[in-house]
Amino acid sequence: MLPPQLSYAYLAQLSLAVGALVFLAGLAVLHLVAIVWARLYFYRRLEPLDPEADRLPGVSILKPLVGIDKNVYANLETYFTLEYPRYELLFCLESSEDIVSMVVDTLIEKYPHVDARVFKSPQQHSVNPKVNNMMQGFECAKYDLLLISDSGVRMLPQALADMVRCMGRDVGMVHQMPFTEQRPGFHNVVQSAYFGGTHAKVYITANLVGINCTTGMSCLFRKSILDPLPGGLAYFGRYLAEDFFLSQYVRSRGFRVVLSHYPALQDGSTSVGNLRRRLIRWIKLRSAMIPHVVLLEPFSDCLLSGLMAAWALAFLWPSGVNVYAYFLIHCLAWLLCDYLLMLNCMESPAPFSRLAFVCAWLLCACMSPLNVLCAQCQRGVEWRGRRFRLEWGGVTRELPPVASVAAATAAAAAESADPASQKKVAI
Numbered sequence: 030m031l032p033p034q035l036s037y038a039y040l041a042q043l044s045l046a047v048g049a050l051v052f053l054a055g056l057a058v059l060h061l062v063a064i065v066w067a068r069l070y071f072y073r074r075l076e077p078l079d080p081e082a083d084r085l086p087g088v089s090i091l092k093p094l095v096g097i098d099k100n101v102y103a104n105l106e107t108y109f110t111l112e113y114p115r116y117e118l119l120f121c122l123e124s125s126e127d128i129v130s131m132v133v134d135t136l137i138e139k140y141p142h143v144d145a146r147v148f149k150s151p152q153q154h155s156v157n158p159k160v161n162n163m164m165q166g167f168e169c170a171k172y173d174l175l176l177i178s179d180s181g182v183r184m185l186p187q188a189l190a191d192m193v194r195c196m197g198r199d200v201g202m203v204h205q206m207p208f209t210e211q212r213p214g215f216h217n218v219v220q221s222a223y224f225g226g227t228h229a230k231v232y233i234t235a236n237l238v239g240i241n242c243t244t245g246m247s248c249l250f251r252k253s254i255l256d257p258l259p260g261g262l263a264y265f266g267r268y269l270a271e272d273f274f275l276s277q278y279v280r281s282r283g284f285r286v287v288l289s290h291y292p293a294l295q296d297g298s299t300s301v302g303n304l305r306r307r308l309i310r311w312i313k314l315r316s317a318m319i320p321h322v323v324l325l326e327p328f329s330d331c332l333l334s335g336l337m338a339a340w341a342l343a344f345l346w347p348s349g350v351n352v353y354a355y356f357l358i359h360c361l362a363w364l365l366c367d368y369l370l371m372l373n374c375m376e377s378p379a380p381f382s383r384l385a386f387v388c389a390w391l392l393c394a395c396m397s398p399l400n401v402l403c404a405q406c407q408r409g410v411e412w413r414g415r416r417f418r419l420e421w422g423g424v425t426r427e428l429p430p431v432a433s434v435a436a437a438t439a440a441a442a443a444e445s446a447d448p449a450s451q452k453k454v455a456i
């Protein structure tokens with residue numbers, strides 16, 4: 030029988046309090062490591078090798094496109110001006126009527142010396158529409174090195190050369206950390222705060238300790254690694270998170286997965302509402318694939334971890350700690366760490382004020398736990414007008430479209446078919 034002051038309830042609370050403080054210390058270490066690592070690693074230019082000796086291999090760039098994303102012309106144009114001697118652009122469209130083909134055709138006309146092809150009729154290999162789309166280019170790719178590059182990403186001229194140079198003999202995949210292109214507008218600050226803060230911290234440290242966190246928005250890999258798989262890339266089309274499983278497969282073949290020195294510059298002009306929907310979709314993917322990590326997600330955010338630590342301190346030192354003061358200092362320290370990390374993910378100084386960052390950061394901090402909650406409340410996943418159901422482990426099946434989604438898709442298609450609106454978005 031335990032003495033009353035050592036009851037089981039007390040021991041349980043004591044362990045929780047100590048556990049919470051250890052967890053918080055772990056988070057602080059992740060933050061500091063990410064800040065230092067980003068400072069030392071990002072934008073480090075690898076010495077250009079001797080042009081004679083440095084025979085860079087050709088790269089086939091797969092560009093899956095569907096509809097018109099914001100700034101699509103400017104973003105796609107960056108792929109025509111890469112500082113790289115040998116590459117081909119394989120634009121994969123979902124249909125010949127897709128309005129984005131006008132943008133692609135205009136660019137191909139403007140840069141006739143760039144090796145580029147357009148595909149417009151994907152086959153239904155699998156449930157993942159992005160994989161179906163990319164298969165058109167995958168099957169015709171000239172080179173062994175393949176770069177998957179999403180439509181909303183902008184590439185710096187030197188970034189492809191960097192990715193290829195990172196592709197050592199023992200490396201099977203080189204990926205870029207998702208970050209944000211700097212454009213005007215508060216929504217852009219919110220994206221920078223999220224992708225340069227929480228996201229960068231986890232992405233960098235997970236990558237450092239060898240945990241698979243690769244996103245497929247910009248990743249280079251060797252096509253030949255997929256040779257043993259039936260269908261090659263199509264094999265991963267059974268999952269919606271094809272990137273996670275592709276990277277896992279590359280590792281299982283004994284290759285290393287390496288982070289590029291240049292982050293992927295996503296277009297930051299999407300609204301905060303769209304960013305939220307996107308992050309909720311990603312949480313649903315993670316919940317299906319790695320539910321144990323998703324359980325930790327809310328507690329690894331600033332507000333919940335701060336509340337948890339404040340409670341732990343009040344429990345362990347009831348009269349020694351002012352919990353309000355602690356919570357305030359906790360949030361300020363977190364804000365400062367996120368700011369430093371975000372600056373280290375940027376090539377040049379932030380083009381927005383510190384006040385704008387604080388507002389964006391507060392929005393992200395409040396949004397994150399809500400996102401996790403929302404993701405657990407709705408089961409289906411909506412992606413570009415389609416609906417899916419994820420099974421445990423990540424295998425996916427497509428659901429029939431609901432009326433609202435079908436109506437939105439039809440409206441978008443009607444707008445695309447309208448010649449007046451086509452003119453507006455083409456350039």
Ligand SMILES: CCCCCCCC/C=C\CCCCCCCC(=O)N[C@@H](CO[C@@H]1OC[C@@H](O)[C@H](O)[C@H]1O)[C@H](O)/C=C/CCCCCCCCCCCCC
Pocket residue numbers: 055056059159179227228231232234235238240241242243244245246269270271272273311312314315319322325326329
């Ligand atoms: C003390 C431990 C704390 C752990 C706390 C974890 C908190 C996580 C918080 C933030 C999440 C950041 C995660 C990083 C990247 C994930 C992004 C993501 O979910 N991407 C998915 C979607 O990508 C798109 O999917 C469709 C595809 O077609 C598109 O091209 C893609 O871009 C992607 O599918 C999923 C990838 C798997 C991510 C696994 C993340 C594992 C995180 C482990 C964290 C452990 C950290 C420990 C460090 C020591």
Ligand SMILES: O=c1ccn([C@@H]2O[C@H](COP(=O)(O)OP(=O)(O)O)[C@@H](O)[C@H]2O)c(=O)[nH]1
Pocket residue numbers: 092093094095123158159162178179180181246307412413
């Ligand atoms: O039905 C689809 C959905 C997406 N994509 C492509 O997949 C990539 C990623 O799409 P999105 O940006 O919507 O994904 P997210 O990064 O938000 O997960 C983009 O190049 C899209 O063009 C596609 O080809 N077909």
